[in-house]
Amino acid sequence: MNSFRARLFSSVLLVLLASAAAVQPVIAQKIVPPTAVPSQKPHQKIPPGKDCSDCHKGLYAEWNAGPHGVNQVNCTVCHGNVTESFTAKPPVSVCEGCHAELVAQLKSDPFTKRKTCVTCHPPHALKPHQKAAPGGK
Helix, strand or coil, rough: CCHHHHHHHHHHHHHHHHHHHHHHHHHHHHCCCCCCCCCCCCCCCCCCCHHHCCCCCHHHHHHHHHHHHHHHCCCCHCCCCCCCCCCCCCHHHHHHHHHHHHHHHHHHHHCCCCCCCHHHHHCCCCCCCCCCCCCCC
C-alpha cells in the first residue's frame, strides 16, 4: 500500500511540476502597453542632392508605375518631410485631401471602419478597384 501511495504521490507531483514549467514562460512574458511603444522611428537625414529613390529604388519604381506616381504625387505628400514631419506609416487622413469620398466610405463601412487603404492594398502599388462585370464575372 505504501508503494502505491508513493507512486501516486510521485505521479501527481510530476504532473504539477510539468504544469508549472509549462505556465512559467507565459507568466514571465513582459506585456508592454501600446502607449509605451514608440509609434515610429525618425528617418535619417537625406544628404544634399539625393532623394528617396537613392535608398528605396524598388519602392520608388513601384510607386512611379502606379496611378499616384503617374500623376506626379511624390513621397512627401504621404510621408511628410524627412527632416520635419516624416511618418513611415501615414494615417488614412493623409488621403482625404484628394480622396475624401473614398475615405468617408472607408470610415462609414462597419467592415472597414478600423482599416486603411493599405490594410488590403500594397501601399506603393495602389491600383483602382476593378468593377466586377454584371453577374459577378
